[in-house]
Amino acid sequence: MTASPDARGVLHVVATPIGNLADLSPRAQQVLREVDAICAEDTRHTRTLLAHFGIDTPALALHEHNEDALAGRVVARLLAGESLALVSDAGTPLVSDPGFRLVRAAREAGIRVSPVPGPSAVVAALSVAGLPSDRFTFEGFLPARAAARREVLARLAGEPRTLVFYESSHRIAETLADMRAAFGDDRPAVLARELTKLFETVLDGSLAALQAQVDADPNQRKGEFVVVVQGAGDDADAQLAEGRRVYMLLAAQLPPSTAARLAAEITGAPRKALYGGGADDR
Incomplete structure (x- = not known):
């Protein structure tokens, strides 16, 4: 040539x-x-x-x-x-x-x-996820450090577009746990593992259900992953997602109960859903 x-x-x-x-x-x-x-x-x-x-x-x-x-x-x-x-x-x-x-x-x-x-693993995962794909945002790999990863997820909690992430085998369990805290247990998601390879699996369900499957099956913690998460849906979902984001920021400096009360006042999200919505209350 x-x-x-x-x-x-x-x-x-x-x-x-x-x-x-x-x-x-x-x-x-x-x-x-x-x-x-x-x-x-x-x-x-x-x-x-x-x-x-x-x-x-x-x-x-x-x-x-x-x-x-x-x-x-x-x-x-x-x-x-x-x-x-x-x-x-x-x-x-x-x-x-x-x-x-x-x-x-x-x-x-x-x-x-x-x-x-x-x-392209991004497009391949989207094509089989069964989640809205007309508008999406690709976030690549999340930060390896837990605090930085949680901060990024908190910022994305109210994003209405479908979210697509790459993740490695040694962080997938921790990432799903952090996603539950940021987005809520019930947020629909898909875990696409080893796409086009011999042991390809595509799991769907809530974030809580996906984490339970990963925790229960060591094989689901092996390989390369694409995580597809449905965006914040209606106004109530978006409000709750924003409340969780604000709660996580405040909880880094304040007692959990105080952080939840202030986050609820700021965003209008239900206080009980913030305080008991998967956030770390320690």
């Missing part, structure tokens, strides 16, 4: 499988065969994928630790007429993965950036 010396190359942003290798599209295979090189988050992982399809295109590492330093060199190759592909370890690049700095640098240099669409 090398261009003439006076022509600029193309940067192809190529989606790769999130599990099932058969999901690599024929077009993606053709692009990966024909480009001059592939910018990969982990070259070892990508070489395994390429070998499966008999593709021997050279791969170079481009990840969060070297993207700033490497972007200029990659753009220089594109300006010299080479065409390159950008892939992540799984799914669509730039979605909770490196690459936006390179794409931005390429566009600023006048390079054509062309998407090769394909798998």
Whole structure:
């Protein structure tokens, strides 16, 4: 796919499988065969994928630790007429993965950036969740530290759009517990685990029911997760969600009963629902 010396190359942003290798599209295979090189988050992982399809295109590492330093060199190759592909370890690049700095640098240099669409765990989970998908917000991975995670969830409690999160196996139980505290036990949600892989499961129910299933089955604490949570619904739901958010902020500085009383006065949410709604009363 090398261009003439006076022509600029193309940067192809190529989606790769999130599990099932058969999901690599024929077009993606053709692009990966024909480009001059592939910018990969982990070259070892990508070489395994390429070998499966008999593709021997050279791969170079481009990840969060070297993207700033490497972007200029990659753009220089594109300006010299080479065409390159950008892939992540799984799914669509730039979605909770490196690459936006390179794409931005390429566009600023006048390079054509062309998407090769394909798998995305966000869209895959939404497509099977059975929750409203006409409007949603993708939050990626929540903070690893509990206090920061709870603060983010508290801010999202009144969000009316469907919420989509990524989560890891060693934090999924804690995250579901924090979601219950922020959104309430009864908020509908879906837990999509190991999508397109051998042990794929998609569980639905209230947040309380999902946490009970995860706590009861060690297998449901293994693998990679997408958590889809229904947004705050009608005015009463939104009011309660806002009350819980304010309660959590106040409870960090005040006794729980005082925090609940003030949060109820500020938001109009029922005081008993705040004080007994899954918040930590210690």
